Amino acid sequence: MNNSVSQNQRVLSGMRPTGLMHLGQYHGVLKNWVELQHSYECFFFVADWHALTTHYENTASIAQSSFDLVVDWLAAGVNPGSSTIFIQSRVPEHAELHTLLSMITPLGWLERVPSYKDQQDKLKDKDLSTYGFLGYPLLQSADILIYKAGHVPVGEDQVAHVELTREVARRFNHLYGKEPDFEQKAQTAIKKMGKKNARIYNDLLRRYQEQGDAEALSVGHALLDSQQNISIGDKERLTGYLEGGGRIILPEPQALLTRSSKMPGLDGQKMSKSYNNSISLREAPEAIEKKIRTMPTDPARIRRTDPGDPQKCPVWQWHEVYSSDDLRAEISSACTTASIGCVDCKQHIVDSVIKELKPIQQRVREFEQDPSSVESIINEGCEAARDVARDTISEVRRAMGLRLG
Ligand code: TRP
Numbered sequence: 001m002n003n004s005v006s007q008n009q010r011v012l013s014g015m016r017p018t019g020l021m022h023l024g025q026y027h028g029v030l031k032n033w034v035e036l037q038h039s040y041e042c043f044f045f046v047a048d049w050h051a052l053t054t055h056y057e058n059t060a061s062i063a064q065s066s067f068d069l070v071v072d073w074l075a076a077g078v079n080p081g082s083s084t085i086f087i088q089s090r091v092p093e094h095a096e097l098h099t100l101l102s103m104i105t106p107l108g109w110l111e112r113v114p115s116y117k118d119q120q121d122k123l124k125d126k127d128l129s130t131y132g133f134l135g136y137p138l139l140q141s142a143d144i145l146i147y148k149a150g151h152v153p154v155g156e157d158q159v160a161h162v163e164l165t166r167e168v169a170r171r172f173n174h175l176y177g178k179e180p181d182f183e184q185k186a187q188t189a190i191k192k193m194g195k196k197n198a199r200i201y202n203d204l205l206r207r208y209q210e211q212g213d214a215e216a217l218s219v220g221h222a223l224l225d226s227q228q229n230i231s232i233g234d235k236e237r238l239t240g241y242l243e244g245g246g247r248i249i250l251p252e253p254q255a256l257l258t259r260s261s262k263m264p265g266l267d268g269q270k271m272s273k274s275y276n277n278s279i280s281l282r283e284a285p286e287a288i289e290k291k292i293r294t295m296p297t298d299p300a301r302i303r304r305t306d307p308g309d310p311q312k313c314p315v316w317q318w319h320e321v322y323s324s325d326d327l328r329a330e331i332s333s334a335c336t337t338a339s340i341g342c343v344d345c346k347q348h349i350v351d352s353v354i355k356e357l358k359p360i361q362q363r364v365r366e367f368e369q370d371p372s373s374v375e376s377i378i379n380e381g382c383e384a385a386r387d388v389a390r391d392t393i394s395e396v397r398r399a400m401g402l403r404l405g
């Protein structure tokens with residue numbers, strides 16, 4: 001959507017602390033986070049409350065898993081100098097916003113989120129009939145909106161949660177974006193842009209509101225975005241004014257869809273801890289070797305002399321991730337002519353995975369030897385996140401009439 005939000009350069013994403021990270025998550029999610037740090041202001045957090053929604057019976061490892069998760073991020077290249085790294089439960093403002101949003105969220109919106117029924121069907125052995133589980137996506141909305149994040153990198157399964165967030169934000173702005181003196185404040189803000197820009201803005205406003213001119217709307221957004229002289233509050237006000245609504249207090253985020261990773265599990269299915277087909281980032285070289293050696297291959301290759309078809313082999317999918325074009329061409333023809341054995345073919349993957357993980361594991365060891373450095377990264381991140389979250393929550397309290405002035 002072409003509103004002020006698409007220009008918002010803040011990214012927020014979270015992961016639940018449910019055990020060590022595996023290669024699938026590394027290739028699918030974490031590498032993407034590391035990339036995003038170059039172009040956006042990033043907030044990455046451990047969603048420990050979200051872990052409670054499905055693991056409330058056994059919480060013994062949540063705190064340790066949260067710490068380990070941060071270590072994995074740091075080791076993989078998430079940079080605390082450019083990203084804010086924090087833990088959800090240490091920023092209680094998320095919970096306050098969740099409570100406030102729960103007041104305006106129709107029950108049906110939550111019941112209709114596909115993951116609600118899907119997960120209940122899938123995780124039959126778990127009791128997911130709790131209030132917390134129903135509220136899972138709304139807590140996620142609070143996570144996003146408390147930072148006014150413009151972009152939320154997520155996998156396909158989470159897109160509906162971002163969509164819900166957009167609806168909740170829209171409802172919130174609709175209900176509470178109309179300050180009593182909105183009109184007057186908007187007029188004052190227009191003047192602050194200077195004569196020339198004010199004239200352009202008023203003209204665009206008229207074209208959009210009287211003629212429904214969509215181009216005028218998008219030019220208007222660009223104009224507001226380029227203003228240096230007005231505060232963020234005024235920008236939000238003028239965006240709402242241009243769009244014909246109230247002030248945008250909680251901007252609608254966009255899902256930044258993470259391409260699903262090409263990295264399959266050891267058996268060719270999606271890599272997942274629960275399928276027992278994964279390699280963790282901390283896996284020892286011997287274990288990596290053993291796991292890859294025992295991967296299934298093209299079932300037609302019973303004997304060493306039987307030709308194979310890479311398209312029918314899970315190992316080939318790993319070559320797609322790890323091997324150069326040249327090596328792939330070589331392997332592909334050697335497989336179909338039975339001039340390479342599967343053991344040798346797999347050895348390339350063993351070597352590549354070990355090589356890729358070596359520096360990461362080295363950094364994991366360094367951080368583990370110096371846990372206080374990780375603690376201070378987390379402490380600083382939590383403080384920085386709280387500063388932003390506090391600003392939003394006080395704005396929200398005021399807009400909802402819980403505070404004067
Ligand atoms: N629900 C997400 C997952 O399971 C984790 C999460 C919680 C999240 N809050 C978030 C992701 C906010 C993005 C934004 O993967």
Ligand code: SF4
Pocket residue numbers: 297298301308309310313314315316334335336340341342345346
């Ligand atoms: Fe699979 Fe490689 Fe064996 Fe071919 S040679 S079947 S690609 S492991």
